[in-house]
Amino acid sequence: MSVIYILLTVSVIVAIGFFAAFILAVKNGQFDDGYTPSVRMLFDDELVKSKHTLTKNNKKTNHN
């Protein structure tokens, strides 16, 4: 058995793997909304910030 068969099989399997990932992504609705995720990503920081201030406030009240 020549090495070309192995290479060919591997390359096709890798390609099919990516293809399956694409199909899965479409099925999960990743291509339905092209805008919101781009904004949502920016909020990760904001959430942390508000939690931070929350704990700060709590500390203040504890001291008082």
Next chain:
Amino acid sequence: MDYKVCYHCGDNCTETTIILEDKPFCCQGCKTVYEILSESDLTCYYDLQSSPGAIPKEIEGKYDFLSQEKIIEKLVEFSDDKTQIVTLYIPHIHCSSCIWILENLNKLNTAITLSQVNFGKKTVRVSYNTEAFSLKQLVLLLSSVGYEPYISLDDYETGQENVNRSLIYKLGVAGFAFGNVMFLSFPEYFEVNEFWLEQYKHVFRWVMFAFSLPVVFYAAQDYFVSAYKAIKTKILNIDIPIALGIVVLFIRSTAEIALDLGSGFFDSLTGLVFFLLLGKFFQQKTYSFLSFERDYKSYFPIAITKITNGLETPVQVYDIQKGDRLLIRNQELIPVDGILINGNAKIDYSFVTGESEAVKKQSGDKLFAGGKQTSGVIEMEAIKSVEQSYLTQLWSNDVFNKNKEDGFTTLTNAISKRFTIAVLSIAFIATIVWLFLDSSKALNVFTAVLIIACPCAIALSAPFTFGNLLRILGKKKFYLKNASVLEQLAHVDTLIFDKTGTITSNKKSDAQYEGLPLNQTEETLLKNTLRGSNHPLSRSLYDILKENAIVTLDSFEEHLGQGIEATHNTNHIKIGSAKFVGFKTETAILNTAVHISTNDSYKGKFTFYNSYRKGLSKLFNTLKKHYDLVILSGDNEGELENLKKLLPAKTKLLFNQKPDDKLEYIKYHQSEGAKVLMVGDGLNDAGALAQSNVGIAISENVNVFSPACDAILDASKFNQLDQYIKASKSAIKIIKWSFVLSFCYNVVGLYFAVTGQLAPVIAAILMPLSSISIVVFTTLATNLIGRRLQ
């Protein structure tokens, strides 16, 4: 006077300014929202975007129907013992702050486990724990922070909608196969007789064959279906030569590798399908936040309050029966035809008839479905069911079931008719000639002609031109349903306009004063009296009058349905109807007027005129050169003189047109060969919009619903309409030029095919080259048109 801007909603704080934590608010509602949000540490909302909010509306009792199991069941997507998932449409979603607050709903109520916004569709999908929370509570929570969801009869039937993603799947399959086949066929392009390649080429070829199978049998199936349908109805459309090309490519390639004659054309085959689907995908661009298919259901409520034995219960509108007693609250829509029992009914029929003025009704009067109650609570008795009501019956007209695209031959299909005949004759002639010269090559030539003539470039011209122009016009706030609308728009020769809400603007009206001049004290008194009244006419008159010093009135009295009177020092003023102020000689005037008398002597009146959109005259004067212009109004003739002055002389003006009349008028003109463009708004134009060749709905705010139509035009761009029609005509020109371009490629390809020298590598170069150059040409040309638009 300098107004402060509300920290929450961004409106001017005109009447009262509430200050909380140094922040101005225009009303209690806005302040409450701020308080709710700051309690839950969600003030970040205001950092992301300044003044992002909406004033929360009065909703008491409005959502009682959401406690009914039967209705909840129809609205939620998923439901089990503990959790429910629901997707709600919220028109106010407009900025990143909205996304942020709606995705942090769990901070407001811990029973909410997940909320996710789809910005494009303006929806939020919420899952919540039903043990501690309910759909009704969710809706109330959203409303309390200014995000009132819109729930209409439309939601009741659809429930969970199925998203059609088949085109993306097909595109994925074709792209995947195309890429792999290209890799596998590369070696054979150049090193034809190499030893190593010679040994393995069969493996490569059969792998390519395997890759092409899903492309032919799955990705390309739409073309076969369309071609089959076309043949059945004896129409030659563009899909026939495409389907023929795909079939021939596949069979010939399979035969070649099976009989070891050559490497086949799998690269061209998969590439062809990939490019074609790409064109389709590009053209498919739709505006997910707009709907072009709305009927009365989008306007109607899901449920209405029914009174049985003095008890108020929400009832689903389809369950309303003849004889039921219904309670209609302020701002609610009357869902069925009925008779008014009691209450102060003032019905706004602008939805149904286009009439701008709300009409008063007395007990015993007939009320029609589609009217909106505008003052207080009324009780009525249903005399018909929803489907049988006057307004809803309009939808039983056949026009609403007709697909406008049927019966319209697109430019592409028109040209493909001749093209198909030409290609087939060339193929047959070349085959016959080769039968005499070298019969072994005849079949080769026959298939080669069909392969190379596959009209990929022609099929791509229209999708890319229209797709790109659709996108450009979308940026200019002219939203078209699909590409075929653009093509129809270019052929239009008659333009018909509705009046109210279409060529007039909804918001402001102009008032003109006639009568004895008012002195300074009278003017001050007038303005100050109007300040105290909430009547819409008083409000608009107040806004029109110039600023005056604020004085405190000694007495102020509002007589419902008649007018207002007030005194200041020794002066007395009466504002209202002619009868109220003591003006006897009422002439038959159709326009709305407000009469004024001071100290019991009649002074004069303010007559309200429609305020026409900016640039109306100019637009009509530009359009009159090329088109027949008609105004079809459901309103009375009050504005006739005014319109005559404004519009070019040959414009036809027709008044008192019922929805059916408008539809029939258009039908009649179409039967005489006219291609009609209807511009309208409101449900009363729905029939006319559906009947016309192109129906454009004008909208002050595109997020608010427009009736079913082919295109939605933002009201601020109304005066650009002529430019948009011109752009559609230029698009047709671009397509014709790209046809010429693709014919040139075809001639080159046919030379190779007819002479029997078509090698796979030539097809593989020629096909993508022609497709890509067409795409580049059309994109550049449409961008050029776009730049010329303002």
